[in-house]
Amino acid sequence: MRRFHITPSFEDDIDRDVSPSYYSNSQQGSSGNEVRIDRQKILETTEIQLWNLRKEKKLKKKSYVIFENEFGSDAGGLLAEWCTEYFKEATNPLNGIFRHHGKEMRLTVFGDDHGQDKCRKSPIQSQQKQSLPLIKNQDELSDEELKDYLPWWTAGVMIGKVLLLQKVSTSCRLDYSIWRQLLGQSPCIEDLGEEEQEVAQRMRNMLDDPEYCKQIDLSFEISIEEEDGQNIQVNSMNQSEYINLYAKRKIFGSDKSIKQRSALFQGFRESLPYEYLFSDHILILQDDARENDINDQQQSNSKYKEIITPTQLTPKELDDIICGSQEIDVSEWERFCHYDGIKGQQSEQQSQWIWNIIRRMNDKQRRDLLQFSTGVRNLPIGGFARLPLNSDGYVFEIKWVSCNVKINDEIIQLFSVKQNRESISEYKKRIDEYINALKAEANIHECAIRALNENKIKNAEQMLMFNIYKRNIELIKKDIEECEIENNQYEINMNSNLIVDFDSLIQQRTHLNRGLTKFSSQNANEIQKLANEAELKAFANEKIAYIADIKTTTIQNRSNQPLIELNIQRINSRKSRQRLQQTLQITKLIHSVTCEIEKKSNQALINVEQYDDDLEQAHLMELNELEEKLLIEIRLNDQLKSEINKQQIEQLEEESLRFPLPKGHTCFNSIDIPLYQLEEIMEMRILYALNNTDNGFGFN
Template sequence: MSFIRNHGGVFHGGPTTDHHLPSKRKLEDSGSLIDDSSDSNDLMSDLVSVRMRKDEGGAVNSWSPIKTPLSPLSETQSQRSLSIWPHLQFFVRMMSEGNTMVMHAFPEDSVKSIHQRIQHIKGIPIHEQRLIYMGKQLQFEQTLAECSIQNDASLQLVGRMRSTEHPQAWQVMNDMISVVYRMCRGESLPNALKTVKGLIDSYLNMTPRDSDSALGYFQIFMSCSAPAVLVMLYLSPFTGNKDCADSSVRHFVNSCRSTLSEELHSQFALVVLEFCKLLRRLHCDDPLYMFCRSTLGSLLETDCVCCGTTEEDVKGLILVQDIFPFVRELANSLLSDLDLSLESPTYAGHLYSDVRDLRAFLVPLRSGISVQQSLMVSATDEERHTDAMLTEEIENLHFLYIELLSKMDECLKKVDSSLADQEITEWDTPYNAWSQYLSILKELHQISKLYDGAEEELWNVLTRQRSAVCQLIVRYAKRNDEHHWILERKCVTNFESRRHLALLMLPEVKDDYEELHEMLIDRSQLLAESFEYIGRVEPESLRGGLFMEFKNEEATGPGVLREWFFLVCQEIFNPQNALFVACPNDKRRFFPNPASKVDPLHLEYFRFSGRVIALALMHRVHVGVVLDRVFFQQLAGNEITLEDIRDADPHLYSSYKQILEMDPGFIDSDSLGLTFVREVEQLGHREVVELCPGGKNIVVHSKNRENYVDLLIQDHFVTSISEQVSQFAKGFGDILSNSSLESSFFQSLDLKDLDWMLHGSEDIISVEDWKAHTEYQGYEETDPQISWFWEILGRMTGEKRRVLLFFWTSVKYLPVEGFPGLASSLSIYRSPEHEDHLPTSHTCFYRLCLPAYSSRAIMQDRLKVLTQDHIGCSFGTW
């Protein structure tokens, strides 16, 4: 394949590249030069010129000098040629071979004489030849003058249709080109669009589906200059031609995408690239150009289209340099859109499509640049000079990065100031400019990894604009997006944004009842029956959501489900069930019990436990338990350090710390008598476990004590519970949208974040805050019953308030945000029941039904009954 370097780019030639072709080429038959340069800006003229001078040389999409042997002349013609130059010079394009002949003749010469000369040169029998000019076949008996052949005209030769490879494909393409030429001349053809589309379908139907055989068909399509011909039709001034061309090109592109296998997409991408090069000279906002550019980007984004960086890269069907112009174009358009978004954030324009297409083109571009940069490290001076133009483009991408980053800094400042001015409500539409900011930042993050210092520049901007970044995450980060990159440095996020990103890894709870996993559970068999419903089913059935009902109880709905989550987690983490152990200094914190193996089903229960915790997070229920740091670090795939075990086992933490801080001389004296072993209690008896091979004989001293402590921590807090942690993680991963994200989920959070997500607020419930977020139905705020209620509530202990809140809402621990974090406001409803009755609740709607008690004392007595755990944590029976 031949290439031309010019203007900083290596490219597969194409009829309308932005680079200038060599201005002159030598003709072997006459020694004269053809001047390819033109001052005309008319694309139609350029396309016709391309068809006259383009030479495929048997290769797809390449340019080379026109090679034509001397055309044999008759004796008379030879004599005349000695005295004068022939009156006509014209070009004959060999459609079956993809090269071009330059021929000379007199206007009065016959078409048949031209056929005879072609037979003499190419050996193609006359009866297999057809000459096409301006869409019409030339007749043997006509003269060139009668056919209106002009100087420098371009004729198409269809030859060897019977003997050439793929003759039917050549025939179909020739028929399509003939139809298009007739339309470009202004002929009105009935059903022209149907005819062109039909020929395209015929061509694609005969194209083989395996890559080797299909290559020839793509070569024919390119050799025939079919893309140039269709673009010529698109530019044609005659009515209907543009629409016909637009529809035909889209039909060809869409049909190829839907019918061709992925292994053929590299060849298909070359054709789309040709369309893009032809169309981009019109205007970057041309609809057909934007369609082809977007298609090319989506093809390049996949792994099935190869891109190369050098001429010798035989796998690189599309060179990286071909991609740069599109990246520059899209980046410039993006900058313009961002400027407009500063004036009006509701502006969307082409922002979404520009970001999408830029992302697609950047995928192979970044890969190509990374390869090139690695090659440049060991390159010779000559190789560096050869790649100087590619290096220039690499630098240009860096300049674009700096410009885009600077513009995004401005945009983030605007977001922050708008939030401060509370202007966000009127701008908060799903498809505004702000919704694309995170995608742009992600692409900048990817580019930044290519250049020294660029990544720090990006993080400095994000840190400086932290408030705006967090708001964008919460408002616009979607479940199908990939925003995990931003958690590489958690300092640019806050709890709210990290929680949002983590929860996006979990499925969305479905609204359709039929998609929910139904459970009917006996309270007296809560843990065992919950295990059967959750632990013994396929994960897919749980990802839609849960519908919960207790046996012999009339309540159903979200409130019942919230209560079940709370109660089943209390059972799972109950130390009496031997699955988890509470931390001595914080009874809310748990880590796996190394002795859980006494139960043969313990590993299945750990997987069940992981599923329950993931489902609780998915349903956003606070269950009142938190994980110990040792447990959390292992779920996140992190190493366990001495400081991590502080809460899990304060005694061991203190002992290990003393060993590390003891005087070296004392340790070396072997006064402690320590060796690399640990005593472990197994089912009532103690046994000695070596921490490393031959550990019994290795004495602990000042130089190896750190290793000794590390091995103790590893054996006691990692090895002893590795199976339990692994099964819990698998169960958690069963619920995630992608099970491979189980480590990523925990890595995206701080331990405190997970505490707040699982346990909720640790503060005593504020009565004033409770009151501010409660509405009344049938009562007025000034009614005595309402005044008594809040007065009684204010005198309750923190735990009694939680029990009453749980009775009211099935929520015992509020979100970190307090009452504003609940799904809706609470309400007190005036119940028609007699004051002998206790209050009732509709937990799904956060509604407390309060009878109109006649005195404060009666109300206090009734509420006292409700705040007993066995009453506040159950529903009425049948």
């Protein structure tokens, strides 16, 4: 893609207020047009406001934006927000201004709705009753005609404003035939997309070979000038007429579409001097090839032949300027970000959280965040480097602000669980804490049973309660027994792993002393790594489940009332313990096989004992079977994690509502983010703010 730069040079008779440099530094209160926009009726208010500016002959003058019933002073950000929000609605086919067509789903004017009342109506008919002086310009609609096509005229004006802003991009991906006409060029069928390339080639063949039309057997099926077109056979005498009529219909559509396009082009021309695109401009290009190099014959057929030059913009370049880049590079975003508010380790942690969150976002959420903080949804071509600098000289800025709301330590502990290997003492302490909570619960059930025995069971209800308490004690004792076994087994496994690791280290050192490179199966190493990760996930699930269970059990024990129904935390604890044991059984076998493979490979390497091929294949087959089982276990652990976290997330979402929201400053390309205690709360509050941006500036 070629790079280009536009440098305007305005003549004395052209309004100098249209200079693009203003729009990135405009300030409310300076001389200019006040545009008042109702966000809930953005199409209607934009159409009426721009029409009024046209009547007052102020359309080309600089403007600043005020959103009705919202806070916000326009220093460039509100203007960008206006353009972004307008095109978000205008390009929605449900609003009847544009519609999608072709494989590329580009936009074209809506055209005729065939009486279905889907095409947008002009608000001027109900708002403007008095007669207006007609503006008679060559090849333009009169005021009376323009009123009926005001939505398309407004869209043309807004495209012109975006072009003047240059560093504001929108999602208005128009058909290339429209871009070409906006540039004063004659459109062609190829502009309609890939699906028309074959038709265009067929038409060229018809012009080159008069006999070709007989071979393809065409008729005037699209009837424009002639009635009964399906009965007129295409031949060498009328093939040029057929091509002209077909191209006209395919490119311009119905008479209503032609009027809509005319209004769009007129709005575009009226919003900026036509010379802005074609006269006294410098285009710096990296190559000499031009899409729009035209010969003299083509110039003679052009409507704007007197000002078309070989350095004119192409439709693709205009599309890039207006619509910008379709991708947001998170790494580039992070590279251009400046931080303010706190320094040191806390800043590093918060920074890591925010970029983790942005990387987890989908494309729409990233664009929402970009608009929330800059006012634009699409980056200019060239990426973040092309965004205007804020008053502090930064492209994008995150300001960390203090947060007085705190969350309790139990929730922090629950969501701060990391997937790392615990030491034997840490693991023993955690399991003992859980066992003590279970023993306390068992004591309460035993007390309840003694109370029933002392008072003697008198009815069926008391007998039912007795049986429930007795069953619960048995289950709790089983839980305690499993935890004690688990506690002992962890110490054994850790010591065993240390011995294996030590042996592996000795072997590596021996190889290094002999100048040998360590050799083992790459596949075995990858499966070993996957097994280690699976263990850590299973341990993390158990730890989270136990923490939640301890919390619930402790609260219940304080009431000295035995729990009758089994709670979800206890169910999750038992599931996580079961899944952990299943995972450890598989990973233990994987460790054993991989150690054997490594041992045999090392012995073969130092010529102690050859690794039998059949044995090696048997080991690899066994490893592959274990890998399949491990993958199933990983999937089950991931499902369990979602079940365990579901209730905790719901609790945290409710808790997060107490925390302040981040604040975007679109005029300064910055966002204020409170110092949240957890990454999960930061993510919830950011997404909550983004999901409520339709409320406009000042939402809290």
